[in-house]
Amino acid sequence: MNIIDNMLKNLFSGFLKQRRANRHFKRQFLYDTGRKAGAGNSVQAVAASVSRSMRRIASDDVAAAIIRVSSHADGLTAAEADDRRGRFGTNEVTHEKPLPWWWHLWLCYKNPFNLLLTVLASVSFVTDDLKATAVIGTMVALSTLIRYVQEGRSNRAAERLNAMVSNTVTVIRRQAADDQNIDTKRQCVSANGHGRRAVRPIELPIRDLVPGDHITLSAGDMVPADCRLLTAKELFIAQASMTGESLPVEKFAEVAQPFETIFDAPNLVFMGTNVVSGSATALVIETGNRTYFGGLSARLAATDRTPTAFEAGVNGVSWLLIRFALVMVPIVLFINGFTKGDWVEAALFALSVAVGLTPEMLPMIVTSTLAKGAVKMSRKKVIVKRLDAIQNFGAMDVLCTDKTGTLTQDKIALERHTDAFGAPCDEVLRYAYLNSYYQTGLKNLLDRAVLEHVELQRELRVVQDYRKVDEIPFDFQRRRMSVVVSARDDHHELICKGAVEEMLSICDQIRVETAHGPQHVPLDEELLSRVRMVTYELGRQGLRVVAVAAKALPISQSVYSIADEAGLTLIGYIAFLDPPKESTRPALRALAERGVQVKVLTGDSERIAAHVCRQVGLEQERYLLGSQIEKMSDEALAQAVESYSLFARLTPQDKERIVRTLRGNGHVVGFMGDGINDAPALRRADIGISVDSGVDIAKEAADIILLEKSLMILEEGVVEGRKTFSNMLKYIRMTASSNFGNVFSVLVGSAFLPFLPMLPLQLLVQNLLYDISQIAIPFDDVDQELVAKPLKWNPADIGRFMIFFGPISSIFDIMTYVIMWHVFSANTVADQSLFQSGWFVVGLLTQTLIVHMIRTPKLPFIQSRAAWPLMLMTMFIMAIGVLLPMSPLADYFGLQALPLSYFPWLAGILLSYAMLTTMMKKLYIRRFGWQ
CATH class of the missing domain: 3.40.1110.10 (Calcium-transporting ATPase, cytoplasmic domain N)
Structure with a gap:
C-alpha cells in the first residue's frame, strides 16, 4: 500500500504534493488538533513551551505590559512599526511562496511514466537510434509542457484567490511628532497626562502587524496575533480550535491570577481564535512564527491529508497499467530474441513496446481535464483550490452540510x-x-x-x-x-x-x-x-x-x-x-436524483433542525445527538451513520468523527462548512466545501470555495465533476484496451513472422499520433446517463474492460497480417516495409476509431456524437496516418506507399471492427454495466 501511495504522489500530484508539503502550518494544526479526541491535552502539552514573556506579561498591569514590549500608551508610529517589521518580519506563519518556474517544471516532469520514457530515450541514444530518441523526447516534452501550462494557470488562480480573501485588522497608530526621543517608559505610564499625541485607527493587512501594535477587536474578528488585552467589554473568545472547549471563554483586561495553562490566562488572546461577542483593545506581543500558533506548527510533523478517493483511484489504475507493462515487455523481448536471433534489435523493439504500453499522456490528460472542469466551475461562481476536488465532486455520494445558511436563508x-x-x-x-x-x-x-x-x-x-x-x-x-x-x-x-x-x-x-x-x-x-x-x-x-x-x-x-x-x-x-431558501427543496431533490445523500450536521436544537428538514423535504423524525455519539463505539457509530440523516447538538469533534466514519464505510464524503470549528471535518472529508463569507480558517481548509452559498451550485458541481471523471475514464479505457490489443498482436506477429511486424520507430510514431488525438478528450461531451449516479474509480473494472475489448483489435491486426502476407505478398524481409506500412495504417486507424466506439455506451455517430474538437482531432490524425506512407517522410520512418487496392480492404476492416466492437459493447453492458 505504501508503494501505491508513493506512486500516486509521483504520478499525478507532483505540483499538488509540493503545495500540500508547503501548506500553511495553520491548516495542519487545525486538522491534527481537531481530529484527535484528546486535542486539548496535546495543546496543553505544547503550552508548557510557550515563551516566558507571554506568561510574565499576563501578570503585568497594562502600563507594565506596554513597557515590556517597548510600546506606547497610544500605540506605535508608522515609522516605529516599519522598523520593527524589518526586525521581526511579517505576521505570517510559514508563508507559502510561489514555486520557481524551474522547480515547477521539474515537478511536472517528475512522474514514473516520464522517468520511464527518459530511460527508454537514453537507451535509444546510447544505441545510436536517434530517431527513436527524438520521438520519445517529443512525447516527454509534450506531456510536461502541457501539464506545466495547465498547473501554472491553476497556481495563478489560487494566488488570485488568496488576494481576494486577504484580511485586515484595525490598528491604532500614534501620529509622529518632533519629540521622537521622549522616554518610552514615561509615555506609557502617563497615559492621562498632558501632551498625548493624536491617535487614529487605520485598517492594515494582518501580515503588517508587529509586536507593540495596538489593535481593536470586535465580534466576528479573528485574533491576528498573540496579544495582551488592554481593555475588554463583554469579550468572549472561541478557543475550541486550540483547547477543544465547546463554549466561548470570557476574557478580561485585569491582571491575571496564577493560571495552569497559557489558555487559562484571562487577559491573553491567541492567533487562530476568534471573537464571539464583545469588544476589546489589545497589545500585540508576538507575531508570525513566534506566536503560540506558529511555535506549535513548527513542532508538528508535516503530514499530508488522508488520500482522497480520487488520489487512491488514479493510483490504483496507474499501478495496474505499470504492472501490465512490467509483465508484457519481457515476454516480447524473449520471443523476438529467440525467434529472430538478433537480441539488440529485440531489445530495441521491446523498448518501443514499453513506450507503447506506457500511458505517458495520462498525467497531462488528467490535469487538463481537471483544469477545464475548474474553469467551467469558476463561471458558476465556484473557486477550485485543488484540481482533484473536481472529480471528487462527481464521486461524492454523501454530502454533509450545516443547516443555517445552507438549507435556510441565514436571516432570522x-x-x-x-x-x-x-x-x-x-x-x-x-x-x-x-x-x-x-x-x-x-x-x-x-x-x-x-x-x-x-x-x-x-x-x-x-x-x-x-x-x-x-x-x-x-x-x-x-x-x-x-x-x-x-x-x-x-x-x-x-x-x-x-x-x-x-x-x-x-x-x-x-x-x-x-x-x-x-x-x-x-x-x-x-x-x-x-x-x-x-x-x-x-x-x-x-x-x-x-x-x-x-x-x-x-x-x-x-x-x-x-x-x-x-x-x-x-x-x-x-x-x-430562519426560513428555508426557496432553492433548497429543488436542490435536494436534484441531488437525490443524482444519487447523493444529504446528511444534516448541526450544533443547533434537534427540534428546530427537524422542522427545517421537514420543510425542505428531508423527512427525518429520527435524529442522533452529539451526547449520544460521544458514548458510541466506532462500530456502533458506523451503523448509526447509515440509518440517520440528521445529527444535532454536535461539537466539532462529533462532526469530524461522523465524516471519518462515513469514509470508513466506503462513501465519498463532501462536507460543507463555514465556521472555525468546521476545519477538522473539512480536512477529513474527500471534498471540503466552504463559502467566501466563511471564516478564514474554514476557507483555508476547504478544497472548493463557493461564491454563493447554495446547494443548487453543488448540484451543478456534481454534474461537472462526473463529466470530468467520464472524460478521464475514456482515455484510460481507450489506452488500456488499445495497448493490450497491440501487445497481443505484437506477440503473435513476433512468433510467426520472419521480421518485426513494425519497426521500433514506427511503433513510437504511431503511439505519438494516437496520443495527440487524445488531447481533445477534455473538451468532449458526456451523455446525460453517465452523470446520473456517483462515479468511482474501479481498477478491477478497467482491467476487465481492457481484457474484454483489447483482443478485438488483435483479431483485425491478425487479419491485416494475413492480407498483407497473402494478398499483397509482403512475406519476405525485403518486402517488410510494405507489410509494416499496411499494419501501421490499420493499427493507427483502429486505435483512433476506438475513441468514438467506447466513449459512449450508445451507438456512436448516430445516438451520441463526440464534441467537434475531438471529432476534428481524430479525423486529422487518421488523415496523417493514411498520408504518411505516401509523404516525403515515408523513407525516414521506414514506410512506403500503399497500393490503391489496399484501401478497400482497409475500409472493410474498419467497418467490421466497428460492427464487432458495437456487438461486444452491448454484451459487456448487459453483463457488467457501463459506469
Missing part, C-alpha cells in the same frame, strides 16, 4: 410575539424592543430581527420617552441579558430576555390577561407546566423561543448586577424562524 425573522400562554401580545413586543434597542453588547441576529420588525417602527417614538439607566450584559453561563430603563421618575424597569429555562429560573410571577386587565399572579407548578407546554409546541414548530420578563425597581438604585435578576414577572415570548 421575528415570527411571533405571544403572552405566556401562546396568545398574540403586543406588550411583549414592546418590552423586547426596548431590551434590544438599549443593549450595547453584540446585537445578534435575534436582536436585529426585533429592531427591523415592521410593526415596531412606531416604537421609535416610544423609546424617546425612555432613558437608559444600566445594563447587565449577556454571558454564556446565564444565557440572558437585561437592560434597566426609566420612562418616569418614580421607578425603573428591568427588562430581561433570554433562553426559556434560564428565564424561568428567575421568574416568580406571570402576567395573565383577565377581564379586569393584566394581572401578575404567582408562577406555581400548574402554570409552570402550562408554560413549558407552550414553549415546547413553539419549538416543535421550528421556532427559536426567547422569553421576556420584567420587574419594577426603586428609582434610588442606579447600578445593577446579576443579583437583581430575580423575582421577575414572565411577560411572554418572542419566537424566531
Whole structure:
C-alpha cells in the first residue's frame, strides 16, 4: 500500500504534493488538533513551551505590559512599526511562496511514466537510434509542457484567490511628532497626562502587524496575533480550535491570577481564535512564527491529508497499467530474441513496446481535464483550490452540510410575539424592543430581527420617552441579558430576555390577561407546566423561543448586577424562524436524483433542525445527538451513520468523527462548512466545501470555495465533476484496451513472422499520433446517463474492460497480417516495409476509431456524437496516418506507399471492427454495466 501511495504522489500530484508539503502550518494544526479526541491535552502539552514573556506579561498591569514590549500608551508610529517589521518580519506563519518556474517544471516532469520514457530515450541514444530518441523526447516534452501550462494557470488562480480573501485588522497608530526621543517608559505610564499625541485607527493587512501594535477587536474578528488585552467589554473568545472547549471563554483586561495553562490566562488572546461577542483593545506581543500558533506548527510533523478517493483511484489504475507493462515487455523481448536471433534489435523493439504500453499522456490528460472542469466551475461562481476536488465532486455520494445558511436563508425573522400562554401580545413586543434597542453588547441576529420588525417602527417614538439607566450584559453561563430603563421618575424597569429555562429560573410571577386587565399572579407548578407546554409546541414548530420578563425597581438604585435578576414577572415570548431558501427543496431533490445523500450536521436544537428538514423535504423524525455519539463505539457509530440523516447538538469533534466514519464505510464524503470549528471535518472529508463569507480558517481548509452559498451550485458541481471523471475514464479505457490489443498482436506477429511486424520507430510514431488525438478528450461531451449516479474509480473494472475489448483489435491486426502476407505478398524481409506500412495504417486507424466506439455506451455517430474538437482531432490524425506512407517522410520512418487496392480492404476492416466492437459493447453492458 505504501508503494501505491508513493506512486500516486509521483504520478499525478507532483505540483499538488509540493503545495500540500508547503501548506500553511495553520491548516495542519487545525486538522491534527481537531481530529484527535484528546486535542486539548496535546495543546496543553505544547503550552508548557510557550515563551516566558507571554506568561510574565499576563501578570503585568497594562502600563507594565506596554513597557515590556517597548510600546506606547497610544500605540506605535508608522515609522516605529516599519522598523520593527524589518526586525521581526511579517505576521505570517510559514508563508507559502510561489514555486520557481524551474522547480515547477521539474515537478511536472517528475512522474514514473516520464522517468520511464527518459530511460527508454537514453537507451535509444546510447544505441545510436536517434530517431527513436527524438520521438520519445517529443512525447516527454509534450506531456510536461502541457501539464506545466495547465498547473501554472491553476497556481495563478489560487494566488488570485488568496488576494481576494486577504484580511485586515484595525490598528491604532500614534501620529509622529518632533519629540521622537521622549522616554518610552514615561509615555506609557502617563497615559492621562498632558501632551498625548493624536491617535487614529487605520485598517492594515494582518501580515503588517508587529509586536507593540495596538489593535481593536470586535465580534466576528479573528485574533491576528498573540496579544495582551488592554481593555475588554463583554469579550468572549472561541478557543475550541486550540483547547477543544465547546463554549466561548470570557476574557478580561485585569491582571491575571496564577493560571495552569497559557489558555487559562484571562487577559491573553491567541492567533487562530476568534471573537464571539464583545469588544476589546489589545497589545500585540508576538507575531508570525513566534506566536503560540506558529511555535506549535513548527513542532508538528508535516503530514499530508488522508488520500482522497480520487488520489487512491488514479493510483490504483496507474499501478495496474505499470504492472501490465512490467509483465508484457519481457515476454516480447524473449520471443523476438529467440525467434529472430538478433537480441539488440529485440531489445530495441521491446523498448518501443514499453513506450507503447506506457500511458505517458495520462498525467497531462488528467490535469487538463481537471483544469477545464475548474474553469467551467469558476463561471458558476465556484473557486477550485485543488484540481482533484473536481472529480471528487462527481464521486461524492454523501454530502454533509450545516443547516443555517445552507438549507435556510441565514436571516432570522421575528415570527411571533405571544403572552405566556401562546396568545398574540403586543406588550411583549414592546418590552423586547426596548431590551434590544438599549443593549450595547453584540446585537445578534435575534436582536436585529426585533429592531427591523415592521410593526415596531412606531416604537421609535416610544423609546424617546425612555432613558437608559444600566445594563447587565449577556454571558454564556446565564444565557440572558437585561437592560434597566426609566420612562418616569418614580421607578425603573428591568427588562430581561433570554433562553426559556434560564428565564424561568428567575421568574416568580406571570402576567395573565383577565377581564379586569393584566394581572401578575404567582408562577406555581400548574402554570409552570402550562408554560413549558407552550414553549415546547413553539419549538416543535421550528421556532427559536426567547422569553421576556420584567420587574419594577426603586428609582434610588442606579447600578445593577446579576443579583437583581430575580423575582421577575414572565411577560411572554418572542419566537424566531430562519426560513428555508426557496432553492433548497429543488436542490435536494436534484441531488437525490443524482444519487447523493444529504446528511444534516448541526450544533443547533434537534427540534428546530427537524422542522427545517421537514420543510425542505428531508423527512427525518429520527435524529442522533452529539451526547449520544460521544458514548458510541466506532462500530456502533458506523451503523448509526447509515440509518440517520440528521445529527444535532454536535461539537466539532462529533462532526469530524461522523465524516471519518462515513469514509470508513466506503462513501465519498463532501462536507460543507463555514465556521472555525468546521476545519477538522473539512480536512477529513474527500471534498471540503466552504463559502467566501466563511471564516478564514474554514476557507483555508476547504478544497472548493463557493461564491454563493447554495446547494443548487453543488448540484451543478456534481454534474461537472462526473463529466470530468467520464472524460478521464475514456482515455484510460481507450489506452488500456488499445495497448493490450497491440501487445497481443505484437506477440503473435513476433512468433510467426520472419521480421518485426513494425519497426521500433514506427511503433513510437504511431503511439505519438494516437496520443495527440487524445488531447481533445477534455473538451468532449458526456451523455446525460453517465452523470446520473456517483462515479468511482474501479481498477478491477478497467482491467476487465481492457481484457474484454483489447483482443478485438488483435483479431483485425491478425487479419491485416494475413492480407498483407497473402494478398499483397509482403512475406519476405525485403518486402517488410510494405507489410509494416499496411499494419501501421490499420493499427493507427483502429486505435483512433476506438475513441468514438467506447466513449459512449450508445451507438456512436448516430445516438451520441463526440464534441467537434475531438471529432476534428481524430479525423486529422487518421488523415496523417493514411498520408504518411505516401509523404516525403515515408523513407525516414521506414514506410512506403500503399497500393490503391489496399484501401478497400482497409475500409472493410474498419467497418467490421466497428460492427464487432458495437456487438461486444452491448454484451459487456448487459453483463457488467457501463459506469
